Amino acid sequence: MSDPFDLSAHEPDRAPAADAVSAAPPPYLAGLNGVQREAVEAMDGPVLVLAGAGTGKTRVLTTRLAHLLYMRRARPFEVLAVTFTNKAARQMKDRVESLLRQPVEALWLGTFHAMAARILRRHAELVGLKPNFTILDRDDQLRLLKQVIEAAGLDHKKTPPRNLATLIDRWKDRGQTPSEIGKHDAGDFAMGKGHELYAAYQERLRSLNAADFGDLLLHCLTIFKTHTDVLEEYQRRFRYVLVDEYQDANVAQYLWLRLLAQKHQNICCVGDDDQSIYGWRGAEVGNILRFEKDFPNATIVRLEQNYRSTPHILGAASGIIARNDGRLGKTLWTDVNDGEKVRVRGVWDGQAEARIVGDEIEILQGNKVELNEMAVLVRASFQTREFEERFMTLGLPYRVIGGLRFYEHKEIRDVIAYLRVLVQPDDDLAFERIINVPRRGLGDASLQAIHQVARARQISLVRAAGELITTDELRPQARRSLSTFMENFDRWRKLRGDLPHPDLVETILEESGYTAMWQADKGADAPGRLENLKELVHALEEFENLEQFLEHVSLVMDTESSQDIDMVNIMTLHGAKGLEFDAVFLPGWEEGLFPHQRALDEGGTTALEEERRLAHVGLTRARKLATITFAANRRVFNQWQSNLPSRFVDELPPEHVEQLADPGVYGSGGGYAEEEPSSFNYATPGDFGARKGRFRRAVNNDGMVIEGRAKQIDTSEGGDGGFSIGGRVFHQKFGYGKVIAMDGTRLEIAFEKAGTKKVIDSFVKPV
DNA sequence: TAGGGAATATTTTTT
DNA sequence: ATATTCCCTA
Numbered sequence: 179m180s181d182p183f184d185l186s187a188h189e190p191d192r193a194p195a196a197d198a199v200s201a202a203p204p205p206y207l208a209g210l211n212g213v214q215r216e217a218v219e220a221m222d223g224p225v226l227v228l229a230g231a232g233t234g235k236t237r238v239l240t241t242r243l244a245h246l247l248y249m250r251r252a253r254p255f256e257v258l259a260v261t262f263t264n265k266a267a268r269q270m271k272d273r274v275e276s277l278l279r280q281p282v283e284a285l286w287l288g289t290f291h292a293m294a295a296r297i298l299r300r301h302a303e304l305v306g307l308k309p310n311f312t313i314l315d316r317d318d319q320l321r322l323l324k325q326v327i328e329a330a331g332l333d334h335k336k337t338p339p340r341n342l343a344t345l346i347d348r349w350k351d352r353g354q355t356p357s358e359i360g361k362h363d364a365g366d367f368a369m370g371k372g373h374e375l376y377a378a379y380q381e382r383l384r385s386l387n388a389a390d391f392g393d394l395l396l397h398c399l400t401i402f403k404t405h406t407d408v409l410e411e412y413q414r415r416f417r418y419v420l421v422d423e424y425q426d427a428n429v430a431q432y433l434w435l436r437l438l439a440q441k442h443q444n445i446c447c448v449g450d451d452d453q454s455i456y457g458w459r460g461a462e463v464g465n466i467l468r469f470e471k472d473f474p475n476a477t478i479v480r481l482e483q484n485y486r487s488t489p490h491i492l493g494a495a496s497g498i499i500a501r502n503d504g505r506l507g508k509t510l511w512t513d514v515n516d517g518e519k520v521r522v523r524g525v526w527d528g529q530a531e532a533r534i535v536g537d538e539i540e541i542l543q544g545n546k547v548e549l550n551e552m553a554v555l556v557r558a559s560f561q562t563r564e565f566e567e568r569f570m571t572l573g574l575p576y577r578v579i580g581g582l583r584f585y586e587h588k589e590i591r592d593v594i595a596y597l598r599v600l601v602q603p604d605d606d607l608a609f610e611r612i613i614n615v616p617r618r619g620l621g622d623a624s625l626q627a628i629h630q631v632a633r634a635r636q637i638s639l640v641r642a643a644g645e646l647i648t649t650d651e652l653r654p655q656a657r658r659s660l661s662t663f664m665e666n667f668d669r670w671r672k673l674r675g676d677l678p679h680p681d682l683v684e685t686i687l688e689e690s691g692y693t694a695m696w697q698a699d700k701g702a703d704a705p706g707r708l709e710n711l712k713e714l715v716h717a718l719e720e721f722e723n724l725e726q727f728l729e730h731v732s733l734v735m736d737t738e739s740s741q742d743i744d745m746v747n748i749m750t751l752h753g754a755k756g757l758e759f760d761a762v763f764l765p766g767w768e769e770g771l772f773p774h775q776r777a778l779d780e781g782g783t784t785a786l787e788e789e790r791r792l793a794h795v796g797l798t799r800a801r802k803l804a805t806i807t808f809a810a811n812r813r814v815f816n817q818w819q820s821n822l823p824s825r826f827v828d829e830l831p832p833e834h835v836e837q838l839a840d841p842g843v844y845g846s847g848g849g850y851a852e853e854e855p856s857s858f859n860y861a862t863p864g865d866f867g868a869r870k871g872r873f874r875r876a877v878n879n880d881g882m883v884i885e886g887r888a889k890q891i892d893t894s895e896g897g898d899g900g901f902s903i904g905g906r907v908f909h910q911k912f913g914y915g916k917v918i919a920m921d922g923t924r925l926e927i928a929f930e931k932a933g934t935k936k937v938i939d940s941f942v943k944p945v
Numbered sequence: 946t947a948g949g950g951a952a953t954a955t956t957t958t959t960t
Numbered sequence: 961a962t963a964t965t966c967c968c969t970a
Contacts, residue, residue, distance in 0.1 A: 262960065291960055316959085391960060426960095459959060558957050580959085614946095621946050656946095733960080752958045774957055792958080815955075816961050 204248050206241050206277045210234075217446075217479040218242045221251055221418075224439075224473035225446040226466070230508045231453060231495070231798035232486030232758065239422055239448050240270050244277035252417040258438065259287040259420040264734045266422055266756060267292070286416070290431050292733045294394040298401075301408055305384075305397045310602055310725070312388040313732035317591065318607045319343055319390050326379045330371060337368040337375075346376050350392025351460025353399050353430040356380055386606055395430040402437050413441035423756070424449030424469075428460035436472055443473060451506045452499050453795050455752060457788050458781075466506065484510045484798075486758055488517025490834040491804050495797035497831035502787045510798075519836040520797070520804045522827060527811040528561075532568035535763045538805060539574060539746055542761055549575060551760035553747040555796050557772040561765065562748050569746065577740075579749035585731050589696065589707040590714055594731055596686055600670055601724050604638035613643075616695035618663060624656045640664075666690060679727075680718040687711060751796045762800035767793075767808040768821035793826045806830075901944060908945045 207215060217227045217238045229235035243259055246252050261267045267288045275282050286293055295313065302309045314322065323339040323346075345367060349359055356377040364372020383389060389397060402409040419439045421427070424447035427435070439445035447469060454463045470476055484492055492510050499505070525531045539552055554565050562578050569576045584590060592615055598608035613628075614620045631651075632642035646652060647661040670686055677685065687693045693711065696704050721727040747759065766772055773789035781788070797804050808823045901907065905917045907927060915929035 264960085289960065394960095455958075456960095458957080560956050617947080619946070623946080750958065771957095776957065788958095813961090 204245065205279075206244055210237075210241065211483060213479055213481055213483075214238050214241075216477075217448075217481070218245050220446075220477045220479070221246060221249070222444065224443055224469070224476040225479065226424075226469050226473075226476050227446065227448040227479045227481060228466075228506060228508060229448055229450055229481040230484065230510045231450065231795070232484040233481035233510070234483075234485060235448050235450070235481060236266075236269070236273075236422070236756070238481065239420060239446075240273040241277060242446060243270065243420055244274045246418050247274070247282065248278060253284075254282055255284040255286065256415060256417045257285055257287075257420070258293065258416040258418070259285060259422075260290050260293055260435075261287075261422040262289060262426050263756075264289055264292070270422070289733065290427075290434070291391060291394050294398045294434065295729070295733060297412065298389070298394055298397050301401050301405070302397075304401045304405055304408070307384065307389065307397070308387050310387070312386070312598060312602055312605050312608075313394070313729070314383075314388050314390045314607065315732065316343070316391075317586075318388075321607060321610075322382060322386075322388075323375075323379060326375055326382055327368070330368075330375055330378060332368055332371065332375075342368065342372070342375055342379075345372055346379060347392050348460055349376060350390075350396045351428040351430055353396060353433050355396065355400065387602070387604055388607070392430070395434055399430060399433055399437070402434075409437060410441075412438055417442050417444060419445040421445070421447040421449075423453075425451050425454040425463055425466055426456045426461045427465050429462055429465070430460075432462065432465045432468070445473065450508070452502075452508065452791055453755060455755065455788060455792050455795060457784065480508060482508050482510055484512045486801055487512065487798060488514055488802060490517050490519045491797055491800050491802075493834035494520040494804070494830050495794050497834065498790055498797070498826055498829050499794040501829055502790055518803055519834055520806065520830065521836050521838055522806045522830065523808075523838040524823065525807055525809050527809050528564045528813060529568070531765050531807050531809045532564040534807065535565065535765060535805070536568045536572050536574060538763070539761075540572065542803075547760055549744045549746045550741070552763070553749065553754065553757070553759040553761075553799065554763045554765065555749060555751050555754045555799065557751055557766050557774060557792070559750055561771075565748050565765075569748075575743065575745040576748055577743075577745045579747055580753040584710070584713075587707070587710055589710055592692065593683070593687065593711065593714060594728070596690065596692070597683065597724055597728060599640065599667065600674075600686070601728060603640040603667075606632075606639045609639045609643075613663070616691045618691075619656055619659045620663070624652055624660065627651055640667075674724075679721075679724050680715050682724075683718055684715055687715075751792050754799050755795055758799050758801055760801045761803040762796065762805070764793075764796050764804060764806045765809075766812075767806050767824035767827050768812065769824055770819075770821055771812070772824050772826070790826065790829075793824075906945050908943050914945070 207218065210218060211234075214234050214237065217225060218241045221242075227235070227238060229238065239259075243257065246257060247254060259267075259270060261270060271282070271285070271287055274285075286296075288296075298305075298307075299309050299311075302311055320339045320343055323342050324334050327334045327337050327339060327342065345364055349363075356373065359373060359376070361373050362370060364370070364376075368375055383393065402412075416438050419435060419442075421435060426449075435445065435447075447466075449466055451463050451466055454461060457463070470478070487495075489512055492512055496510055523534065525534055535554060539549070542552060543549060554562075556562055556565075559581065562581060566576065566578065568574075585594070592612060595608040595611040598605045599612065602608075610625065613625060628639050628642045628646055631637075631646055632639050635642065635645070637645075643660055644664055647657055647664060650657075652660065666689060670682065670689075673682055673685065693708070696707050696711070699707075718724075718727055721730065747757075770778075772793070773786055777785035777789050806827065808827060809821065811818055811820050813819070901917055901920060903917050903920060906914065907917060908914055915927040917926070918928050919926040
């Protein structure tokens, strides 16, 4: 291997780009290990980097990109670098700039969707769109689908738009247009009309001059396939292609990449099959395997040395992931020798869990661990609530990442709709959203009338509205109101040239009565909404114009939460991918929640393995400390449910786990606090995990299943079998109920007063 | 047309 | 439990 610091050894193969090169030797290669360096320096030809968690994947990718520019292999605009999240894209840009110690502009660096949108805007007319097409979000998509379903004479209750959306998304994820799928690919869905609905939806999108997320990629593929000249232009341009989180790519993205990289073959994909957690969104781990076939002479680099976590954390994570079949099989290792074991702790219920996590966080905080360096990683977003409540009580600062995002707030979406109509008058969906917000007497009847005109004349709603105000179709009141509404928009459009856009938006908010609407609202959330509106106007200053802002909100749904304030992070496991923290809390490791019941029911082994990868991702986020908790009882939909510990708890190798006794189990278990003194024993570490199969169950006086070592139970009362599904039973505490399901000695009973619970049979009597 | 009140679904994960 | 959506009446 030649000396990378010697520039003469790497004679640039093209004219240097004056703007991106400094004369100093690359300062960034020094800290890399052998394999990392190999991945960075293998610049010619396809490269696949299989990078385990915490092995310096991002570093390799960014260094490689910096190196390409530094070595003048490509000018910035000749490099395509795609990520899945905007955050990752931002990070990559920042890091490349800091490696090169200068700003880098003109790179094609962004999410798949952003890059595809950029290409599509330039060639929109090739797929029947105008360059200013609207990008629909999930909400718009669903509303449109509802219309399509009803237009097809179907009931949107029997054919839920959501299900149709998922179906269509999956087709688009696979790169299939309506003409490329079989007539019956949708099976029974919508009485076999799935295909027809898809086609109708695409037609509607086109007439609305709109594209959904999937279309951004799909339309690109169509263009590439039908217009080779366009494809060639991009193939020539992109001398180097870099891909982050490759295991998350769906087929459409894969095809997109393959087409673009075909000419130069300089494609570098970084991924980890063990971190593939987006199968439900169409991600195809198989893409990793196909890579070698499509790019036969690919260099394969494995990164296995972990620089993040302690051996116990790695051991625990590896132990879990080892249960999966069909892995590419990396083995993470580390130099580090010390560190604490992964802690596992069972608790009484969700509140106790939140309380204990809160306490632990305060202890860590006392030990000078920054709150920013701690995270609570949940399986499902509803779990965040209990932590928020607890942390609020404690006065513990926290941020929920990925919760309700800024742009998903109703008031923000309303304003955006105003802006969309302003910029793109033909945006029917936006128009529909705001025509009567705030209330201006333009209800269903008026909207129907407008629709009728629009349909008859094949024009957009705004144009139809413009025609309607010249006729006597509408009631005078409605007509006047609509007329004012339209005049407002005309005036605002004229103002666009004269007024800075934040001021314009403020004007619109005032004159439309939108601000007034919330000021008049007595709801508890109204002040917050007004705050958000202010924040939105403020945010507008960051953008050059409204179009840019709208593109941003369509594609960048995340908002940067202030990293500089010291706060505990709460987020889903999915949201945590790519992040790391000193201390990680993993609550809710219960059967049914994690692995999630729905994954278990619908996805079989494949889905279970994905859940397992999720567990692996969660654990490997931790640098020093990982704490797993599971609650015996949890309130789901206002119903109490007893749960068994997750099978993943069993799968943790005992030698890497410390089982914690928890004296506080009964401290806050709602009404149960007094019933059982703290005599309840937890399993020793040996009992946990070492035992084959399930935990032995313990029960409290109510016969509800809680975790741990089986406790002596007085079974003298009742429990002589004879239960049957549908049978009526009586429980000392919960009263009468009906047996819904039986699993050995466990019964699931729908109590008349107390809701559905899982209880041990010996505590109920047949009646 | 709007506003209240009932019925109903929601909760897996997201660019 | 909460949020939306639906339905009915004023």
